[in-house]
Amino acid sequence: MHTYFIEISYLLASILFILGLKGLSHPESAKRGMHLAEFGMLMAIIGTLMHYEIVTYTWIITGLVLGSLVGLAMGLWVPMTAMPQRTALSHAFGAFAAALVGISEFYRVGGHLETITMSALGFEVMLGALTTTGSLLAFAKLQGLVRGTPVTYRGQNVFNMALLATTVGIFIYLIIVPGSMPLFFTMVGLAFVFGILLVIPIGAADMPVVMSLLNSYAGLASAATGFVLKNNVLIIAGTLDGFSGFILSILMCRAMNRSMANVLFGAFGSAAKSDKPGEQSGTMREVSLDDIAVQLAYAKQVVFVPGYGMATAQAQHAVRELADTLEKRGVTVKFGIHPVAGRMPGHMNVLLAEANVPYSSLYELEQINPEFPSTDVAVVIGANDVVNPDARDNPGSPIAGMPILEVDRAKSVVVLKRGQGKGFSGLENPLFFKEVTGMLYGDAKDTLTRMIQAVQQA
């Protein structure tokens, strides 16, 4: 009887999860969808608590309460600018949980598992372990605890491949000859190390791809747990998560016109530095804030293009205020969002939504590009590579072919930048040297606040 109740609660949860994700196809239906998914989760947990094997609730309740407290604190107080870090951390937690369940299962039966279960368990533990350390390193890079620049050394890829081969070798041995505890724990240890090595060579600008990929691994680890425990809701939820991450990483790669292999093994930032430096001629034209304010105030259409610099300067509220001020004067204001702007998929959208920019003003790359020729002023805030015209014009550029926001087609371009340095990829950006472009140096938030006043006086 209990078994039926549990299985039905799982079935219900699976259906509600799918409906929940379906809701995410539109902002209006998304909230209700998430409530369905939350209800599904609750059902599955209540169902599981009736499992016949459970003899003591002490540790379950303690874990649930402590986890809820930490989760609630993180959920309520993490600022939107720190969303990439929090997401990386939660990938680590999810993957670690999957790895632990697998290890515990192996330990319980003394490693004597038959072929199929051992195969699933191996996948679960390896994916779980490498995602844990990989995500923790991604977290450290995003939080600024570790430098975001790629770390490379000679023979890196060969070394990584050798390590991976060893790990998989042990895995295959364990499937054929089950039961060796030391070998199993060596495999787990190597997978933990491999996770670090996988993320070390990846630069900050490639984080959206890595985040998506780790998301995918964490999901697949959960799905593998489902195979080990013969639990369908785990397989379904894990697969949905795994595929979501996979689709996102493909979209991110496409938005940079690069292959997955290139992102993972290319160590972008360091390779780009070898590109002929100093071939850019011309000077960057620094413009005065008041001139720009007048241009903005009398423009018909203004497009803002935010990048990671907006997040670091916490300038999203100032941007919205400026947009409001302009709209009051009758200027049409739009926001052009590049898919890989920021450190995770959709990062800029969330920040601007937080600052109360209505989502109908946020435009995707394909929608906004045809608008630039009829745009009077394009304002680039802390974005660099996503507006680099070299990607379109210079086939020799390391980012050649990457779809960009074509701000240089606007009648006038203003670039808000912290200093004269290069972007995260270390590439020279010809946009800054164009005649239509004016540069405004300084902290973006500060500049924008002064700009609002100047526009009001114009």
Next chain:
Amino acid sequence: MSPEALISALYVFALAAFLGYQVISRVPPLLHTPLMSATNAISGISLVGSIVTAGAHYNTVSTVLGFTAVFCSTTNVVGGFVITDRMLRMFKRKPTVKEKKK
């Protein structure tokens, strides 16, 4: 696991993958960050595996590992859903002309 059980599990996996592809390709880039935190929360369903491990008392090691796993997954489930809700509440439509006049 019997071969039959494996096959039926693979069916579930394949269908879920297909469904996941269909459902998730319809999510607009606008909602990609909430999508990631939502799928994170949902995959915290591995909690159900951890709960049994933590409460079944197979041996001390399993209980400790299970407890840690329950903690980690719960953090994900609760944190993931709370933050997704928080984000989704921020996405607002542009007020229509009527609403503006009020």
